[in-house]
Amino acid sequence: MPGNRVRLVAKQPGLVRTDNASPLGLMADEPISAVERPDVLVVPGGPGELQARQDPDVVDWVRAVHQHTRWTTSVCTGSLILGAAGILEGLRATGHWAWLEPLRQFGAEPTHQRVVRQGKVITAAGVSSGIDMALELLQLEYGDAMAQAIQLAIEYDPQPPLDAGSPEKAPPEVVETVRKAISKLTH
Amino acid sequence: MPGNRVRLVAKQPGLVRTDNASPLGLMADEPISAVERPDVLVVPGGPGELQARQDPDVVDWVRAVHQHTRWTTSVCTGSLILGAAGILEGLRATGHWAWLEPLRQFGAEPTHQRVVRQGKVITAAGVSSGIDMALELLQLEYGDAMAQAIQLAIEYDPQPPLDAGSPEKAPPEVVETVRKAISKLTH
Numbered sequence: 001m002p003g004n005r006v007r008l009v010a011k012q013p014g015l016v017r018t019d020n021a022s023p024l025g026l027m028a029d030e031p032i033s034a035v036e037r038p039d040v041l042v043v044p045g046g047p048g049e050l051q052a053r054q055d056p057d058v059v060d061w062v063r064a065v066h067q068h069t070r071w072t073t074s075v076c077t078g079s080l081i082l083g084a085a086g087i088l089e090g091l092r093a094t095g096h097w098a099w100l101e102p103l104r105q106f107g108a109e110p111t112h113q114r115v116v117r118q119g120k121v122i123t124a125a126g127v128s129s130g131i132d133m134a135l136e137l138l139q140l141e142y143g144d145a146m147a148q149a150i151q152l153a154i155e156y157d158p159q160p161p162l163d164a165g166s167p168e169k170a171p172p173e174v175v176e177t178v179r180k181a182i183s184k185l186t187h
Numbered sequence: 188m189p190g191n192r193v194r195l196v197a198k199q200p201g202l203v204r205t206d207n208a209s210p211l212g213l214m215a216d217e218p219i220s221a222v223e224r225p226d227v228l229v230v231p232g233g234p235g236e237l238q239a240r241q242d243p244d245v246v247d248w249v250r251a252v253h254q255h256t257r258w259t260t261s262v263c264t265g266s267l268i269l270g271a272a273g274i275l276e277g278l279r280a281t282g283h284w285a286w287l288e289p290l291r292q293f294g295a296e297p298t299h300q301r302v303v304r305q306g307k308v309i310t311a312a313g314v315s316s317g318i319d320m321a322l323e324l325l326q327l328e329y330g331d332a333m334a335q336a337i338q339l340a341i342e343y344d345p346q347p348p349l350d351a352g353s354p355e356k357a358p359p360e361v362v363e364t365v366r367k368a369i370s371k372l373t374h
Contacts, residue, residue: 002368008211015202015214024195027202027212076342097342114346126342128318136348148351148361153369155263155284155313157352158345159301161323164335165344174335181189182340 001138001150009035011058018046032061037068040137045076045096045127047185059084071137073122075130082123083108091118096126097167098182112168128165131156188325188337196222198245205233219248224255227324232263232283232314234372246271258324260309262317269310270295278305283313284354285369299355315352318343 010016010028017023043062063085066072074082079095082088083106093108093116094100100110114125115133124133135156138147164170170178197203197215204210230249250272253259261269266282269275270293280295280303281287287297302320303310311320322343325334351357357365 006211024193025214025216027214029212114344115348125344126340128341128343128345131315132346132348139348144349145358145361145364148349148357149365149368151347151349151351152354152357152361152365153313154315155352156315156345156347157301157312157356158315158343158347159319160338160343160345161302161319161326162331162335162338164338165342167339169344170335170339171332174332174339177332178336178339181336 001142001146004039007035007038011055032058036065038065039069040071041065041069041073042130043074043078043081044130045074045078047077054084063087069120071120071122071140073124073133073137075124075133076127079103079108079123080106082121087121088123091121092116093118093121093123094125095123098179188329188333191226194222194225198242219245223252225252226256227258228252228256228260229317230261230265230268231317232261232265234264241271250274256307258307258309258327260311260320260324262311262320263314266290266295266310267293269308274308275310278308279303280305280308280310281312282310285366 007030008026008028009030009032011032013028013031015025016028017025059081062081066085066087072082072087076096077099079088079093080099080102083103088103088106088108091108092111093103094111094113095103103110114129115136116123122133122137124130135147135151138150164174167175194217195215196217196219198219200215200218202212203215204212246268249268253272253274259269259274263283264286266275266280267286267289270290275290275293275295278295279298280290281298281300282290290297301312301316302323309320309324311317322334322338325337351361354362
């Protein structure tokens with residue numbers, strides 16, 4: 001979105017690798033400590049969330065900056081980090097379908113919806129839902145015409161060749177396969 | 188996709204910044220010269236394509252490795268690089284909607300479709316279409332069940348809040364705004 005500044009931060013600045021067999025390296029240019037007053041906070045997901053939510057420095061930072069945001073958001077398993085920071089207590093929230101139930105331990109009410117907005121807190125479902133959330137955020141902040149412009153610029157006219165994007169739509173045996181693969185990943 | 192190795196390459200290895208005001212840094216771990224026999228080549232897009240397609244080293248490399256691929260693919264303006272390498276001559280091809288006509292100079296027939304497959308060459312439309320192409324590629328290589336599993340794992344059940352993802356669907360004044368913004372970006 002023109003006129004905004006995006007800052008990618010991590011506990012320690014430097015290259016952050018995705019936690020899988022084909023690691024993509026993303027650059028965190030600054031430490032979390034460099035950002036104290038974000039307008040919009042986006043907490044991403046990833047298998048690494050299991051460690052991150054036990055990292056008190058990250059969780060404390062999320063809790064602290066949340067006081068100053070216009071919007072506090074998460075995508076995928078990022079909602080577990082918002083939960084650990086106490087931000088989801090008493091709220092409906094979503095996240096990756098395979099990690100919805102763990103949200104209860106933080107006092108949240110897991111909700112099978114692609115994007116869940118509760119006051120200034122927005123949680124989105126599994127990773128690709130971040131696109132839908134981003135467009136909703138544009139609508140809220142800038143109106144429909146700007147959200148339409150960005151949607152058109154990224155040509156977001158989805159045409160998945162199959163219809164298996166949620167556990168309700170995928171064949172049961174596929175859901176079982178993915179559950180098992182995910183369970184292996186995180187244990 | 189488990190069992191595969193993803194290698195991110197650039198002319199020179201190192202951090203590659205996206206060409207906009209909020210630069211995201213992606214790591215190219217190896218130079219293009221390190222990869223001579225990719226099974227699947229994916230050429231991404233970006234405003235940088237204008238330079239890249241005039242970089243004979245990149246274009247020559249694409250042309251050379253194409254001889255050995257099972258699939259040669261592009262997303263967004265990446266099709267201009269395939270075009271410059273002579274790979275699209277006589278083929279139907281797609282790309283970002285605002286850069287379809289330039290494909291003609293390479294002997295390609297611009298095609299308003301989200302994913303266009305011609306033999307082993309697959310081109311996809313604007314950036315978000317890469318997800319749809321990836322799922323089609325999984326179908327072709329591994330069958331529907333595996334494509335469904337990956338679709339479910341990334342919870343790709345798109346629900347855009349607005350319906351403006353193509354120039355046919357967006358309001359005319361939005362299309363005009365985006366055309367102008369893009370034209371500024373690249374001139």
